[in-house]
Structure formats: C-alpha cells, structure tokens
C-alpha cells in the first residue's frame with residue numbers, strides 16, 4: 260500500500276457497453292493521479308489495464324463484466340490508499356435527452372428520469388446506469404454527479420435539431436437531433452476563445468472533434484447552435500468504423516442486397532464502415548496515414564473521403580454562424596494529424612483559411628496553439644480534456660470548496 264496523503268479526489272467513471280474507463284483527479288485541478296481501462300468485458304479476454312506512477316499493470320478479469328471490472332478498480336484504489344479521499348464520483352453519460360441540459364447530482368428522482376432515457380441509447384445507456392448504481396453502492400457517502408454528452412447541445416434551435424419527418428415521432432418518442440461529444444466541445448470552445456482573446460459575447464467558432472468518434476459543432480458565444488451528430492452518434496462525419504451521413508435509401512438497399520435486418524444494417528454502419536470500411540485495412544487514422552505513404556489505394560481513398568466530408572460539414576456549420584472567427588481541431592486525430600488538418604484547411608480556402616506549415620508540424624502530442632498564417636480566420640489546435648471537465652462539474656455540484664480541500668490536506672498532514 261502506498262502512503263498516499265491527498266487532498267480530496269474525484270473519481271471519473273465512463274462505463275461503455277463493453278468497457279469501463281476511470282481516472283482519479285484532485286479537486287481543484289491537476290493531472291490524474293491514477294487512470295485505467297477495463298476492456299472486452301463479458302468476453303474471455305476481459306482485462307483491466309491500470310496506469311499508476313507511470314507503471315502499467317494488466318489484470319485478467321477472467322471473463323467478468325462491469326461489476327467485476329469496477330470491483331477490481333475499487334480494490335486497486337483501496338490498496339493504493341486513495342479510496343478514503345474520494346469525495347465525489349463523476350459519471351460520463353451519453354444521453355441526457357431533453358430533460359437534462361446540464362450536469363446533475365444523482366437523486367432518486369434523477370435516477371428515475373435517467374432510466375426513462377434508455378430507449379434513446381439502448382446499447383450504452385444501460386451500461387451508464389449500471390456504473391452509477393454500482394458506484395452508489397460502493398461510495399454511499401460520495402455525491403454521484405452525471406455529466407451528459409448531449410447537454411451542451413441543448414441550446415440548438417429547433418431548425419437545427421428537427422428531422423424532416425412526421426412530427427408525431429418527436430412528440431411521442433423524442434426523435435430529434437441531440438448531438439454528442441458535448442463535454443469536449445464545451446471545454447475546447449471555451450479554451451479557444453480565451454486563447455484567441457475573443458469577446459465572450461461576440462464570437463463564432465467551429466470545433467472539429469476528430470477521434471475514433473468524430474463530430475463538429477458551431478459555437479456562438481459559448482453556446483452550441485449546430486452540430487453534426489444526431490439522434491445517435493452515427494450521423495455526420497466519417498469516423499473510425501461509423502459511416503456518418505448516408506442516404507437512407509442506401510441503407511434500405513444494403514438490407515436488400517446483403518440480406519440484413521434493421522439490426523444488421525445498424526451494426527454494419529456503426530462497426531464495419533467509416534475509415535475501416537473504405538480502406539479495408541484499419542479504423543485507425545495513423546495506420547492509414549502510414550499505409551497511404553506506401554501507396555495503399557484504400558487508405559488514400561479513406562483519408563480523402565474523411566477530409567471531403569469534414570470540409571463539407573464545416574462549411575455547412577459555418578452558415579449557422581453570423582461570424583466565423585476560428586476553426587479548432589481536437590481529439591486524437593485533430594490533435595495529432597498535421598496531414599488531416601492541412602488537407603482540411605486547403606479544402607476550406609473559400610473561407611480565407613491559411614496554413615503555417617511549421618506550426619502545423621509542431622502541434623502534436625498534447626501541444627496546442629495556432630496553425631494559421633496569421634490572416635483570414637484563425638485555425639488552432641486545442642487538446643481536449645473531458646475528464647477534467649467531468650471532475651470540475653462533480654466537485655462544483657458536490658459543493659467541494661477550497662476550504663474542504665484545505666481541511667483534508669490538514670487532516671492528511673497530521
């Protein structure tokens with residue numbers, strides 16, 4: 260056991276359908292003290308990887324699912340002496356529907372409202388709920404705070420969130436566009452506006468969050484007003500394994516020619532399409548860039564389609580803004596791929612974007628800053644930090660003040 264003496268900590272938990280990710284952050288900010296991920300849950304290869312003091316530990320979960328993963332995580336936190344300092348738990352929840360436009364503390368009423376949202380995200384939501392319930396059981400004294408992927412987009416106007424289908428479906432089943440990656444878009448847009456010294460009440464940004472999942476959002480004065488993802492995270496940009504926008508007629512055609520039912524088509528468009536489907540090689544952008552350098556035809560086409568769709572969506576989002584001050588890249592691809600950024604800015608010349616090649620090469624591996632050549636709209640890289648936003652929301656809603664931290668430090672020092 261380590262002799263850890265800490266101020267208060269927030270545990271951030273992200274329960275996916277077959278994974279659990281966590282990180283432990285100090286209240287008041289700072290780098291994670293511990294983090295890890297359990298993957299392949301429910302399968303024979305289920306395992307937990309933990310990063311602690313720069314050392315990686317991998318534990319076989321012996322086919323266990325979420326409960327086994329969280330028990331193993333809590334056991335590690337206990338061994339390291341962290342458990343008693345956890346003052347709040349922040350949960351990433353994918354879907355908050357129209358009910359939740361900001362983060363909330365879990366109460367019996369909130370829990371009941373959350374349960375009602377399962378039909379909108381039938382795969383992920385039950386896993387999110389399980390994570391909340393298991394943490395409530397293990398940390399009965401710590402407030403549980405829920406931070407929604409959709410909440411930041413609740414400011415979308417009806418014109419941007421309404422599908423052109425019979426309105427009864429929206430009234431009766433909540434069928435509308437919600438948008439996702441809201442925690443990242445919120446953090447990155449705030450940080451970009453501060454980095455550029457923009458007037459908080461008069462600026463317009465497009466944020467391109469590009470990772471395994473990708474979405475772009477138009478942000479006006481800190482509020483999301485248009486975004487590329489819809490009812491589910493399938494809509495919009497080309498992603499690692501997701502198709503993004505596709506003609507529904509094409510989906511119906513796939514069902515006929517491939518002999519698939521709705522669930523089969525859904526699975527194909529979510530898990531076998533995107534960069535993977537086009538390249539017939541990989542869903543991973545870095546792998547595709549290396550293959551493209553070797554002349555791999557599928558990789559070259561996949562990257563071209565990715566950039567084409569991205570530029571087209573950014574152009575569309577720009578028309579929702581009264582002014583376009585900056586395009587901001589974030590996410591694993593946005594933060595690291597100079598190639599994708601350069602190709603995208605070239606496609607957006609119509610807006611007056613320019614590129615500083617050297618700055619573009621330098622902005623990798625967590626470095627943020629401008630990559631434009633100082634005229635036209637700004638283009639910049641801002642590394643995202645969803646965990647710190649979740650931790651901050653959790654600490655604020657749990658009313659953990661500097662005084663609590665100070666008192667905890669004093670107790671730990673005795």
Ligand code: AMP
Nearest residue numbers: 470471472543544545590591592595596
């Ligand atoms: P994320 O889902 O945000 O973790 O992003 C994962 C994506 O970022 C994968 O497609 C990675 O290949 C991509 N990525 C990470 N580093 C690089 C890099 N140096 N160059 C290109 N793509 C990268």
